[in-house]
Amino acid sequence: MQSNVYDCVVLPLNKIHNRAGNITIVEGQINIPFDIQRIYYLYDIPGGESRGGHAHKALKQLIIAASGSFDVLLDDSINKKVVTLNRPDYGLLVVPGIWRELMEFSSGAVCLVLASEKYEEEDYIRDYHTFLFIKNGN
Ligand code: TYD
Numbered sequence: 001m002q003s004n005v006y007d008c009v010v011l012p013l014n015k016i017h018n019r020a021g022n023i024t025i026v027e028g029q030i031n032i033p034f035d036i037q038r039i040y041y042l043y044d045i046p047g048g049e050s051r052g053g054h055a056h057k058a059l060k061q062l063i064i065a066a067s068g069s070f071d072v073l074l075d076d077s078i079n080k081k082v083v084t085l086n087r088p089d090y091g092l093l094v095v096p097g098i099w100r101e102l103m104e105f106s107s108g109a110v111c112l113v114l115a116s117e118k119y120e121e122e123d124y125i126r127d128y129h130t131f132l133f134i135k136n137g138n
Contacts, residue, residue, distance in 0.1 A: 001057070001097040001134055004076040008083070008094050011062070015089040024089050026062070026114060032093065034060045034116035041066065042102070042111040050103040051111075055096075055125040060116040062091040063102075068109030075099040077135035085111075099131050 013031060016023045028035040042051055052072075063072060069086035076098055083092050084104075091114070094100055102111060117123065125131045 003097040005074040038115040045105040052101040062114040064091045064112040066110040066112040068106035071104040073101040
């Protein structure tokens with residue numbers, strides 16, 4: 001939980017291009033620093049909505065704008081940064097102990113998430129004051 005927002009980096013992914021389009025391949029422990037246990041995706045997000053609003057204790061994620069664009073607000077309790085994702089050949093690595101909110105979704109945006117663990121509600125920190133307490137003890 002000692003992580004900070006600067007540990008969350010945008011990773012360039014490969015892109016194989018030909019006249020029929022592009023393909024990007026992501027393999028656990030090869031292109032990203034974890035094994036992929038779960039994939040989920042957000043779509044049909046109404047205009048003006050935001051998602052996230054939580055942190056994870058152990059989960060690592062790679063967040064990709066598979067289509068369209070959106071912003072990811074990252075917060076380690078001291079520093080904040082906003083990353084705009086708008087290309088399917090880049091992914092944002094989000095490490096444990098980071099509060100995140102996803103917002104400013106473009107029309108038709110698809111947010112693809114590759115996750116290091118199966119779904120466990122116990123891994124979530126959904127209350128911001130609890131997050132601050134775990135990070136800083138106050
Ligand atoms: P949540 O992670 O809170 O969504 P977001 O951060 O995008 O706003 O999940 C929304 C709901 O979906 C919540 O009831 C838990 C459920 N859920 C699963 O059952 N399995 C999963 O793998 C995920 C990501 C969510």
